Amino acid sequence: GQQVMQIPQYQHVQEGEDFTTYCNSSTTLSNIQWYKQRPGGHPVFLIQLVKSGEVKKQKRLTFQFGEAKKNSSLHITATQTTDVGTYFCAGSRSGGSNYKLTFGKGTLLTVNP
Amino acid sequence: GAVVSQHPSRVICKSGTSVKIECRSLDFQATTMFWYRQFPKQSLMLMATSNEGSKATYEQGVEKDKFLINHASLTLSTLTVTSAHPEDSSFYICSARGLGTEAFFGQGTRLTVV
Numbered sequence: 001g002q003q004v005m006q007i008p009q010y011q012h013v014q015e016g017e018d019f020t021t022y023c024n025s026s027t028t029l030s031n032i033q034w035y036k037q038r039p040g041g042h043p044v045f046l047i048q049l050v051k052s053g054e055v056k057k058q059k060r061l062t063f064q065f066g067e068a069k070k071n072s073s074l075h076i077t078a079t080q081t082t083d084v085g086t087y088f089c090a091g092s093r094s095g096g097s098n099y100k101l102t103f104g105k106g107t108l109l110t111v112n113p
Numbered sequence: 114g115a116v117v118s119q120h121p122s123r124v125i126c127k128s129g130t131s132v133k134i135e136c137r138s139l140d141f142q143a144t145t146m147f148w149y150r151q152f153p154k155q156s157l158m159l160m161a162t163s164n165e166g167s168k169a170t171y172e173q174g175v176e177k178d179k180f181l182i183n184h185a186s187l188t189l190s191t192l193t194v195t196s197a198h199p200e201d202s203s204f205y206i207c208s209a210r211g212l213g214t215e216a217f218f219g220q221g222t223r224l225t226v227v
Contacts, residue, residue: 033215042206042221043157088156090216100147101216105156 002027004091006104014112019076021107023089031092032065032072033101038085046074046087081111115141117209119219126197126226134192134222136207142187143209147216148180151204163190197226 003026035043049065062075090101116139149157163169163184181193208216
């Protein structure tokens with residue numbers, strides 16, 4: 001079945017440093033979504049990428065979708081303590097029933113003030 | 114974004130009893146609802162997908178007789194953990210999708226079986 005691999009599993013940075021998490025799918029995706037889960041909270045939708053090579057920005061966050069639509073990345077510039085949490089990518093496959101999302105294992109980001 | 118309400122947020126039950134968890138879409142009609150289970154510091158594992166008015170589709174390895182899912186209306190889905198055991202203790206999260214592909218998550222339910 002479809003697998004979505006995400007690295008790294010953990011990342012600890014000093015406040016102000018940049019952070020990147022990478023996501024790779026075993027199959028071509030119709031779209032990829034990114035979610036953030038704060039400790040003790042539930043996943044919150046951040047963004048969806050649909051087009052090959054798409055790049056989207058949200059303030060300090062930059063999301064990319066690979067040309068082959070099999071990989072994606074999330075980059076945070078100049079991290080802040082409010083960025084702490086687990087970032088999940090979730091891929092949806094073309095023709096998949098009900099647009100079922102397959103989640104990566106997530107990257108836990110901790111930020112040292 | 115759209116709001117999905119999940120209730121209860123926490124529940125403690127005795128081994129052998131059943132627990133029902135509700136998931137409601139408050140301001141949109143959810144054509145599809147998903148139920149996930151999340152172990153501590155791990156990812157979300159899809160348990161089942163349900164469409165309003167039809168039987169849920171369960172993922173491989175998930176016992177449909179143990180995790181009963183009902184999607185009676187476009188705004189409500191329920192997950193009932195039957196004859197719960199300590200190994201069923203986990204964080205259960207629902208998500209709902211309307212006309213788009215974006216999923217909106219409920220707040221989650223932390224189930225503890227003692």
